[in-house]
Amino acid sequence: MKFSNSLVGFLNFLTLLLSIPILGGGIWLAHRATTDCEKYLQTPIIIVGAFLLAVSLAGFIGACCRVNWLLWFYLFVMFVLILVLFCFTFFAFVVTNKGAGEALSNRGYKEYKLGDYSNWLQKRVTNTKNWNRIHSCLIDSKFCQNLAMDNKTSSEEFFAKDLNPIESGCCKPPESCHFTYQSPTVWIKNSSTTNGSNPDCNAWSNDPNALCFNCESCKAGVLQNLKAHWKRVAVINMIFLVFLVIVYSLGFCAFRNNRWSNARHRPQWKPYA
Structure with missing residues (x-):
């Protein structure tokens, strides 16, 4: 198995493990929440956990089992995520530019x-x-x-x-x-x-x-409190964006490896003599 496939599979396996407690925490909060504040938090936690679980599974199976359509779906979602994070980071810097104590x-x-x-x-x-x-x-x-x-x-x-x-x-x-x-x-x-x-x-x-x-x-x-948090999140997002671009590049290499491997193992048609 190519190095890029192995690395993409490993990274998505780690993300898959991370998504389980996040999703579990959201479900637990949905059953135990008693205040409006807790109920407000449960939905985004469940959405983030389910999203990470689905994308990680697609990336892991696509890279390790050479399922090309899953890897294509994984790359498409990663591209959209990179685009959204870039837009959000730029927007966060713009809207938090004003205001001070x-x-x-x-x-x-x-x-x-x-x-x-x-x-x-x-x-x-x-x-x-x-x-x-x-x-x-x-x-x-x-x-x-x-x-x-x-x-x-x-x-x-x-x-x-x-x-x-x-x-x-x-x-x-x-x-x-x-x-x-x-x-x-x-x-x-x-x-x-x-x-x-x-x-x-x-x-x-x-x-x-x-x-x-x-x-x-x-x-x-x-x-003011929100502004401080958003600025920290924006800086973290910039670092995360670099990481996502690297993972996306590895995923694209794995996608090409899959196509090359599938083409090599596809039976060649030979005309009868």
Whole structure:
């Protein structure tokens, strides 16, 4: 067996093994999910697991058993995947180019404004259906619980904290509201100093299940977090694209080997003398 066939078969065997726990995890989540956040994750996990399983089987059988039509299908799917990943990586860099935190005087954390981010990202997050899911995930994950447990933290200590974007946007009111600090997740509204032009000031609640989860600052914090993740994913995708191109080239060599081998072993017709 040619080297390219062996290597493609080996790589797809590894991917096949990887797809089994991914698919199993998605199925398990589908039966055990109790929150909207978990239910939202189950479908993409099952799709990714099933896709990897099908493509890996096609590549493994096509390369090792010299089934040319399966290898052709494998190469076609790989080409589409490379094209999609390239487009997504380029798109991710474009839509995450805008938006950054605003540094505040005498504060260890930054604040984030929704309008600073790309219109496409804003529309995805502010969409009612999408935000309800994100909101549910934030509550289910008890994202602000660590701050709430620090109820003995003084105002000076809290203002010096390096909060992450979601903690800054969702777990406390915006700085412009000028609320009086009581604890990290409890603030007293002061009508004489509250910024009436900022709707987040009215949206704030000391209820641990509400806080600023419906604030624009919270959506901006989610976008900043999403932007950071997308940039990391885009860099990983670039590395993965190089790997996929190499595997695709090996798969194409294996496809040619199969055709050559099939042609060599095909019985030749000879006319009767």
